Amino acid sequence: MRTFGTRFAARMARPTGALELMADLGTAMARGGEADIRMLGGGNPARIAPVEAVYRRRLEEIAADPVQFGRFIAGYSAPEGDLGFREAVALSLCNEFGWPLTAGNVGLTSGSQSAFFFLFNLFAGERTDGGHSRILLPLAPEYIGYADVGLTPGMLLARPAAIRELDDGYFKYFVDFDRLDVPDDIGALCVSRPTNPSGNVLTIEELQRLDALARARRVPFIVDAAYGLPFPGIQHEHLDSLWNPNVVLCLSLSKLGLPAARTGIIVADESIIEALTAFNATAALAPPSTGPVIVEPLLRSGELTRLCRNHLRPHYLAQSAAAVQALRAACAGLPLRIHRPEGAFFLWLWFPGLPISSDELYRRLKQRDVLVLSGHHFFPGVEQDDPHQHECLRLSYAQPPESVRAGIAILAEEVRRAYEGG
């Protein structure tokens, strides 16, 4: 890779886990959905026919209406994002959770990944007083996409989860509050809920405790609900959520089935939305309006909530159960542990004592056209290396069941070969 000699290039143009993940996804897409590629890696959502039918209908409505068409594609939005959609988001959160929000608490980004680029660098990094601050991830493993968004190196500090083994070959991660200190240089806390990669859902009590820790340090608490409530609502446990002026809640339209519309949503104190507005204008002029224009009437009418409850959540619940069953059958006799699936659309597999690294397993599977993600990517900011970090895999079950089953069969073969010394 060419070197450009700038600090920016050294940070932002180097190979990262997110690049590997998206490059795998792009290559697989370029091969045009060949039946023999099993895409159990990237975060593409499922294509759910009744949900896509609603988006198609919306596109027809937009094409037929000059006002909506203008907002959709023919004009820049305000730098904080399309006003009608921001009002609809605020109203729907007020109605659902009773939070006192207006459009001034809602700002849009070009996908929530870029929201994390903005937020992490807003709250942490080099300070004007010469100091340096970091983002604390209180429950690792945590989302791969946080790993490299800091403009300065060493921006993340993560605390490994406590592991509890459950019945039926399941295990579960918990925030290890007994060992969770918040050092002085922390500029914000951040969790994903449901957690990518494990599918863990923190309870509201855990969220409140983390928020209290953040407040004690006078720093914000970022909650990434890309898979959570109120949309897409792929959350099977603890159907509640948290917001107050100290919480920065991040939502996305991607997992609703609209990842190409690149729409991230930040719900936060107005001062943070003002900073986002300036950042958007400078870095991108304005965020996209396509997703907002498609979704706004669905949000206002309640149709989006029905789509989530009646289609998205049941679809992923059924896919999760089928994937667990297929894995257990294929891995019979192997020391497989599965994180209890509570939300999102991944299974997080742990093979205790795996004789090869999860990264080597990832490569062997890739050679056989099965794309998964090696677990070691999901421990950014963890200070100590631990065998657990190299014994896990993330497997998406969003793709068609036959593809997931075929991928699982090959995965089981490779894991068996590894345990047998091959």
Ligand SMILES: Cc1ncc(COP(=O)(O)O)c(C=O)c1O
């Ligand atoms: C936990 C989590 N947060 C954020 C994102 C970013 O999503 P997007 O940029 O498509 O909104 C993802 C994508 O997979 C994710 O898994």
